[in-house]
Amino acid sequence: MKISNKKTGKRVVIDPVSRVEGHGKVTLLLDENNRLQEARLHIVEFRGFEKFIEGRPYEEVAVLVQRLCGICPVSHHLAAAKAIDQLVGVNQLTPTAEKIRRLLHYGQVLQSHALHFFHLSSPDLLFGFESDLHRRNIIEVIKDFPDIGRQGIQLRKFGQDIIQAISGKKIHGVIAVPGGVNRSLDISQRDTLRAQLPDVLEKSQKAVAISRDLYLSNIEMHQRFGFIESSFLGLVDSKGALELYDGNIRIKDQEGNIFQDQLDDNHYFDYIQEEVRSWSYMKFPFLSDLGIEKGWYRVGPLARINNCDFISTPLAEKARQEFIQFHHGVAQAPLAYHWARMIELLHCAEQIETLLQDEDILGNELILKGKAQQEGIGVIEAPRGTLIHHYKIDDEGLIEKANLIVSTTQNNQAMNDSVREVAQEYIDGQEITEGALNQIEVAIRAYDPCLSCATHAMGKMPLKLELFDHQGLLLDTKTKSGF
Numbered sequence: 001m002k003i004s005n006k007k008t009g010k011r012v013v014i015d016p017v018s019r020v021e022g023h024g025k026v027t028l029l030l031d032e033n034n035r036l037q038e039a040r041l042h043i044v045e046f047r048g049f050e051k052f053i054e055g056r057p058y059e060e061v062a063v064l065v066q067r068l069c070g071i072c073p074v075s076h077h078l079a080a081a082k083a084i085d086q087l088v089g090v091n092q093l094t095p096t097a098e099k100i101r102r103l104l105h106y107g108q109v110l111q112s113h114a115l116h117f118f119h120l121s122s123p124d125l126l127f128g129f130e131s132d133l134h135r136r137n138i139i140e141v142i143k144d145f146p147d148i149g150r151q152g153i154q155l156r157k158f159g160q161d162i163i164q165a166i167s168g169k170k171i172h173g174v175i176a177v178p179g180g181v182n183r184s185l186d187i188s189q190r191d192t193l194r195a196q197l198p199d200v201l202e203k204s205q206k207a208v209a210i211s212r213d214l215y216l217s218n219i220e221m222h223q224r225f226g227f228i229e230s231s232f233l234g235l236v237d238s239k240g241a242l243e244l245y246d247g248n249i250r251i252k253d254q255e256g257n258i259f260q261d262q263l264d265d266n267h268y269f270d271y272i273q274e275e276v277r278s279w280s281y282m283k284f285p286f287l288s289d290l291g292i293e294k295g296w297y298r299v300g301p302l303a304r305i306n307n308c309d310f311i312s313t314p315l316a317e318k319a320r321q322e323f324i325q326f327h328h329g330v331a332q333a334p335l336a337y338h339w340a341r342m343i344e345l346l347h348c349a350e351q352i353e354t355l356l357q358d359e360d361i362l363g364n365e366l367i368l369k370g371k372a373q374q375e376g377i378g379v380i381e382a383p384r385g386t387l388i389h390h391y392k393i394d395d396e397g398l399i400e401k402a403n404l405i406v407s408t409t410q411n412n413q414a415m416n417d418s419v420r421e422v423a424q425e426y427i428d429g430q431e432i433t434e435g436a437l438n439q440i441e442v443a444i445r446a447y448d449p450c451l452s453c454a455t456h457a458m459g460k461m462p463l464k465l466e467l468f469d470h471q472g473l474l475l476d477t478k479t480k481s482g483f
Helices: 058-068 073-087 095-127 138-144 146-167 187-217 219-224 265-270 301-307 314-326 336-356 412-426 434-446
Strands: 002-006 009-014 024-030 036-043 231-236 248-252 258-263 272-275 284-287 375-382 385-393 399-405 463-468 474-480
Touching (some): 009 434, 024 434, 058 385, 073 375, 095 146, 095 187, 095 336, 095 375, 138 146, 146 187, 187 219, 187 336, 231 301, 231 375, 231 385, 248 301, 265 272, 265 385, 284 412, 301 336, 314 336, 412 434
Antiparallel strands (some): 002 009, 231 248, 248 258, 272 284, 385 399, 463 474
16 A cells, blocks of 8 residues: 655555455545545556567467466467367367357356455455455455355366366467367266366356355445445357357346347457547447447456346256345445355366267367358356457458457446446545555456456556655656657
C-alpha cells in the first residue's frame, strides 16, 4: 500500500493486486476527509501478442499464443486451433479429434477452477476478508482446514493429469494441429485416469457444497459486497444448454431476459466493439446495440450459469437449479462467481467421466483437410469466460492481422465498478487499513482475472511523472503522450 498526500487530497495505491494471474494495481483518489472521489483498476503490463505474431506462419500460432499465460494456456491453444481449423477449411473435426480436444478442455477448466477457488480465494472466504495478512494463503488453509486444502490440491492435480496425458505436458503442451489433433489417448492412460474418477466426482460435489455454504454463511454481506447489475454473455448449444467448447452466443439483460440468442460467433464483430482508455492497457468491450455507456457486460462462470437453460450432466444440473432458485432467477453478486465456478467444476468432472468411457478417444482418425481460406475465428469458453481468437492470413499463409478478445477484458468494466462499490463501502470516510484494502482485492479476485492475457491495447497509455517534496506537495508533473 502506498499513500501520497496532495493539496487536493490523498492517492492510495494497491500495487500489485495479489493472488491473481498477471500484474495490476488499484488507485483510490480520496479527499482530505478520506471521502472517495475515484477508484480504478489499472492493468500496467503490456504483452502485445496481437502484434508480434504478425508475419508468423499460421501453423505456429496455436503454439505461440499459449505463452500468453501459464494458468490458461490450453484455452488459448484451443481457441487458436479452432480459428486455424477454418483457415484449412475444416468446420467439423473427426469424432476422435473433437473428443480429445473436449477432454483436454474440461481438464483445463477443472484445474483452473480448483486453483482459483481453493488456492487463491478460499483464504479470504475461510479466514475473513480482514484477517491477518499472513494467514491468507493456501499453506494456512492446509493447516487449519486440512480436508479442504487437500481437496483443492487433489482436484487441481487431476485436471493437470488430464492435460499431461493428452498434450504431453501439464503446461504448454501441444496437441491441436490444423484440422485436428496429433495423437489420441492410449488405453493405459485412459484407465489410469478412469480409476481416479469416483474420488474426483465425490470431491467435486463437496467443492460445490463448500462454495455454497461459505456464500450462504454471511449471505447479506456476500450479496451486497461489490454488487453491480449487468448483462451477461456466454455460449450455449442449440437447445440452450451450457456449452464450454463449441456453441453460439447468448446475451441476457440484467433482469435475466434473453436479449440476443444463438448469435454466430464468426460474426462477433457485428455486435461487440472495444473501447480504449488512456489509463489502462486493457480494453473495454461493449455491445454495439447498447453503446459504450450501457453495453458493458459480464462473462465467466456466473454469466454462463445465468445464461443457460440447463446443464447436460445430472449432478451439475441439480446444483444449478439450487443456485438459480436461491437467486430467484438471475444472480448479480460478484461473490456468487465462486459458487457458480464450483458448479462448472462438477460439470467438467462429469463430462470427463463420459469421455473416458467413449471408445472414440482411442481412435486413429485424427486430422481432416478442406479448402483453405484466409480468415478464421475461434471462440471457446475459457475458465474465466468467453475467449475469441481472430486471424487473417496472406497468400503465403503468414498472419496478416490478429485480434484477441479475452475473458478478463470483457469483465473489465464490471471489475472497475465492483472495485468502486467496495471502496465506497469500506474505504470512504474511514481509516485506511491493509484489511480494508484487501476487501478491494477480494472483489477483483471474485472475477478470477487473468491480467496477463488481457493486455493488448498498444500506444494508448501515456507515461506520467510526478515530483513531490518531503511534505507530499506536488511540485511538478511531466506527461509523455501515447503514440
